[in-house]
Amino acid sequence: MSKVGPAQPDVLDRIRSACKRVAERARFVRIEQDQIPRLAAKLLEHTDLASTYDLEHHFLGEASETLAYIVTLDAVNFGSGWFPHLAKRPGMSGYFTIASSLADHFRADGPLDAEALSSITPRACAGIFGQDMAKAPIAELMALFARAWNDLGRHLLGCFDGRFERLIEAAGGSAARLVEIVSAQPLFRDVATYAGFEVPLFKRAQILASDLALAFDGAGFGRLDDLDRLTIFADNLVPHVLRLEGALTYDADLLARIERGDRIEAGSVEEIEIRACAVRAVACVADHLKRAGRPVTERCLDIALWTHGQHPDIKEEPRHRTRTPFY
Numbered sequence: 001m002s003k004v005g006p007a008q009p010d011v012l013d014r015i016r017s018a019c020k021r022v023a024e025r026a027r028f029v030r031i032e033q034d035q036i037p038r039l040a041a042k043l044l045e046h047t048d049l050a051s052t053y054d055l056e057h058h059f060l061g062e063a064s065e066t067l068a069y070i071v072t073l074d075a076v077n078f079g080s081g082w083f084p085h086l087a088k089r090p091g092m093s094g095y096f097t098i099a100s101s102l103a104d105h106f107r108a109d110g111p112l113d114a115e116a117l118s119s120i121t122p123r124a125c126a127g128i129f130g131q132d133m134a135k136a137p138i139a140e141l142m143a144l145f146a147r148a149w150n151d152l153g154r155h156l157l158g159c160f161d162g163r164f165e166r167l168i169e170a171a172g173g174s175a176a177r178l179v180e181i182v183s184a185q186p187l188f189r190d191v192a193t194y195a196g197f198e199v200p201l202f203k204r205a206q207i208l209a210s211d212l213a214l215a216f217d218g219a220g221f222g223r224l225d226d227l228d229r230l231t232i233f234a235d236n237l238v239p240h241v242l243r244l245e246g247a248l249t250y251d252a253d254l255l256a257r258i259e260r261g262d263r264i265e266a267g268s269v270e271e272i273e274i275r276a277c278a279v280r281a282v283a284c285v286a287d288h289l290k291r292a293g294r295p296v297t298e299r300c301l302d303i304a305l306w307t308h309g310q311h312p313d314i315k316e317e318p319r320h321r322t323r324t325p326f327y
Helices: 011-025 033-044 047-051 063-075 094-109 114-119 122-129 136-159 164-170 175-182 203-215 238-244 252-260 269-291 298-308
Strands: 029-031 191-194 197-200 248-250
Touching (some): 011 175, 011 269, 029 269, 033 269, 063 094, 063 164, 063 203, 114 136, 164 175, 238 248, 238 298, 248 252, 248 269
Antiparallel strands (some): 191 197
């Protein structure tokens, strides 16, 4: 009788393992383990936020249209390094400006299909998002948005008969598989190299799975049986909140650069450590809560941290800015 060997680590296992290795070697960012219990207790009060889909800033329509909206939005769910130059809607952050603008386009003109996405131009993107292409940083961001949508459209046409539904069906109800599928698109392939090993983070690919679950309330296109295994969605806001909460400490020179507004280069040692240590710190929070008999997923903790980060007192403190298509 043949023996069945141990299951091979999937993409979510690899993210956790790599981030733990980074945290053990990090020189510019440190996890303050003695602060984990305090942060865990604080976050436990706010994890109910994970169950809501924000209808104020997002589109909700027929199932196929909502699916198209979520996938199309998360294909361009990046740009925080350019957001200081973004023309924002009154009272909205950069992300909510992008999400709301796309929602308005869907309401007025319907979804962008695979053919339209595969050929859309930077100027057309600027029109959808209400941006001025005369500004060099905005022109750069809109070019990346167009590239991301071109990749998405071509991926849909080449592998899924141009249908968003086929892409989701191919994941077979697995968030990990969905991450692997969409990461065939270059701007979803959020993988860095640190000390000679790969560090997959896959922020937007993971948040796509989470957003689908929120929009469809865990059913239909949002039914993903391993959803609770997602890590946090490491960007520049969640690590910032973790630092202000005392769970992360930055090297003094790195912090001074951030406070001056210096750009932290994508793929630099410092940038990888910020994001990977954030992933590891929240994994430690989740482990602490599990041992205390209060299991909460890292996904829920991420939503609580990100939502807390929308507070004006948090936003006014400088956080790291990196120009990258990954967040």
